[in-house]
Amino acid sequence: MGGLTLYYRGEVLDFLNQLLTDDDAPLMRLRIVFSGKIDIERLKAAVLASAQIVPEIFGGYQADHNRFVVADDQPINEIVHEVQSPYSPENTAFDLNHGPQLQLFVVHHDQYDVLQAFMSHLLTDSTGFKEYLYLLTQAYNYDDLKDYQNERRLQPVMTQLQRKFSRPRPHPNLVTTAVKLPHYPGITLRHGGHVMLSSKQFMRVRRVAKAQDVGISEAILAAYAKALQVLTGHTTITLPCPINFRRFAPEVEKTTRIANLTSNVFLTIKIDADAPFSTLVKQVHDLLETERERAAFLYRLTNLQKMNHTMPVSLMRKMTKHWLAQRPLTYTNFGVIDQQRLKFHGLTVVNCVFSGAFRTTPAMEIAASTFAGTCTLSFNSSGSERDYQLSMKILENIQAQLLVWAQTSLPSPATGDEVMPANG
Incomplete structure (x- = not known):
């Protein structure tokens, strides 16, 4: 396959967040410290499962049309990255116009992992970022998400x-x-x-x-x-x-x-x-x-x-x-943050x-x-x-x-x- 492009219309508050951020990438940040090591392949599968409900995470944002553009061949490695401590993911140059609206960095320490997530404010607000985290957790735990849907309309x-x-x-x-x-x-x-x-x-x-x-x-x-x-x-x-x-x-x-x-x-x-x-x-x-x-x-x-x-x-x-x-x-x-909804299989969130x-x-x-x-x-x-x-x-x-x-x-x-x- 390949070559297929899907367009998802933005809402008026997406446009507003783009309008009010001239220089800085309009990002939100999340840092989770785990008790042990996260399963990377399982995390990648969870991101792909969540993209069935929120496909825009893989999209670039076209400001002139207020829409998200998602190609069918977005590799998971454009979202999930493995790095070694003391790497600082916040110094990454995020390109939300061409790249994904989500970036996950698994920072490996000797005995445990830290997950740093960056999500675009063009796609969602603070509550929505938290909702995405819960969705990702469900997908990581192999919960059945087939009847889930994401309501973006204002x-x-x-x-x-x-x-x-x-x-x-x-x-x-x-x-x-x-x-x-x-x-x-x-x-x-x-x-x-x-x-x-x-x-x-x-x-x-x-x-x-x-x-x-x-x-x-x-x-x-x-x-x-x-x-x-x-x-x-x-x-x-x-x-x-x-x-x-x-x-x-x-x-x-x-x-x-x-x-x-x-x-x-x-x-x-x-x-x-x-x-x-x-x-x-x-x-x-x-x-x-x-x-x-x-x-x-x-x-x-x-x-x-x-x-x-x-x-x-x-x-x-x-x-x-x-x-x-x-x-x-x-x-x-x-x-x-609801601790009951933040249980990654086999891990404790510290x-x-x-x-x-x-x-x-x-x-x-x-x-x-x-x-x-x-x-x-x-x-x-x-x-x-x-x-x-x-x-x-x-x-x-x-x-x-x-x-x-x-x-x-x-x-x-x-x-x-x-x-x-x-x-x-």
Whole structure:
């Protein structure tokens, strides 16, 4: 055979992710540490099985047509790579226009393997990346996937959104103080940084968030804003907060949503340096509630969807860039990684961390993910060593604020035991 090419139409949020990433490959990153050695041939077979459901993983992306192009002769070795420690896969030049939308690197250590996965944001969002990991795990375990399907269309979710929000209102022009981090000269390298909240520390954070009726993401965003205020002196800071549209659509058995179904709302946070941190978290919570009720994101989405079906991509790109500026400081939340769904046959997963896009400093994306009760805050960046140190300082400031909030906002249980309520 050979020579057959299949085209898979992109959705409007795929196009949006392409539009907002001029220089950096819009990638997400996953790192899994195993207790032993993974079966490479079994992993390759699992990727091929998953491609029956998500064929786009083998495709290049044609930006001018907003579509994925998949040839029938894509070799598995273009996706699965074996390397020896201390090889650093993040320094690979990823070509998403011509190459696959997924890259897997098995990094061999003496007694164990580490799997580093990179997935394109053109194909899916953070939740979709996690769904792909679960699908890959099922395929690795030889589960029967023949009745599975992947739902990438935005329209079914839009229909549900339009029922819920009958009259979305346009967003007023976003007038914000541009918060810019300093950018230091030096050799540009790709860096990855992270801080962790242990399971005991994160349990305390969850407990105080529950007591104050706020979300973990809201607390992280408040700490992010406060860290930026301390660093830059700005007291008004705009940060995007992701909204996952999957929660507005009913779950369908044996259907994955490895797709872009997340959009941002923008929260303009005003920081009083003397106010307690809990007041700032409450402000972020209230701002997010207001944005959800106004449903301005749906207004923008509806217009984009109409444009996607009526305009050439080149004209759509030009128009969209006028009213949808890229924000240099972003946040993404991968949420809780389900340990029950992450069981590779014969292996124990020692650690699993998702992180977000590589951003060229002074732009920055902070990502949160939770595995085995431990919360990891991370970033991936391209910049100098001093840029990296600055980003680490921001992460450490966020971590410190969350820990102080958790310690001072609630008394510890009399027994000293860290026990969460059964429904927590």
